[in-house]
Amino acid sequence: MVEAHLVDSKSTFSVFSHLLDARILRSLADMGFARPTLVQAKALPIALEGRDILARARTGSGKTAAYCIPIVQKILSAKSSLSASDEGYQVTRAIILVPTRELSEQVTTCLHSLLTYCEKEIIVVNSATGSSTHLQRALLADKPDIVISTPSRALGLLQSKTLNLSSLESFVIDEADLILSYGHDEDVRQIFTGGYLPKVYQSFLMSATMTDDVETLKGLALRSPAILKLEEDED
Ligand code: ADP
């Protein structure tokens, strides 16, 4: 394991080469991500151990990749011991909740970049956008590995059984400080309490600020989390 404190601002992603699939490292190089940002350096080793994470770091500090990289790594690892014909190979393993459709596009773009060299292995669906017929087909037929959604869309899809999260491994709430204020409060609660989720999964709560809403979500989503609070001037 890489100790977070050993990863300083001069370390490149190669310090994680024993933790990350070579296809991820290649895509990071293509993306021009030479070095992990501080939140990425701190979150990655902890995330890959399977712990829940609450990360507070300023806007622009690289929080998207801080959760997308470990999620892609976990899925590649899980699939490496299965063959494509195995039951359980193609299931939804990760859901990423975001407050707005605009943000869903940004997260989808980050994921597609990370998946440049493994796009056949990992299917991503942005359910916050697109027509519902198309979406229904994509979700029911493909059982995408990663689903990005707003809470209201996700809840609707769960209620209609279009989305099945019974094999979920990773749950992300991005922009946790904003998501409840967009009127998603009740939807988020119902996603957690409606019996849609398995007993065990890893959660990530990402936020630019610590607010009462983040505390509420922490109680709802996290179990013994590692709490990463990065100061403004650290990164
Ligand atoms: P946040 O969610 O913390 O506001 P983002 O994940 O949106 O930040 O990242 C902000 C910008 O930094 C994006 O343009 C992203 O592509 C870029 N970025 C993220 N990580 C790195 C990195 N390790 N090296 C270079 N650029 C990065």
Ligand code: MG
């Ligand atoms: Mg962000």
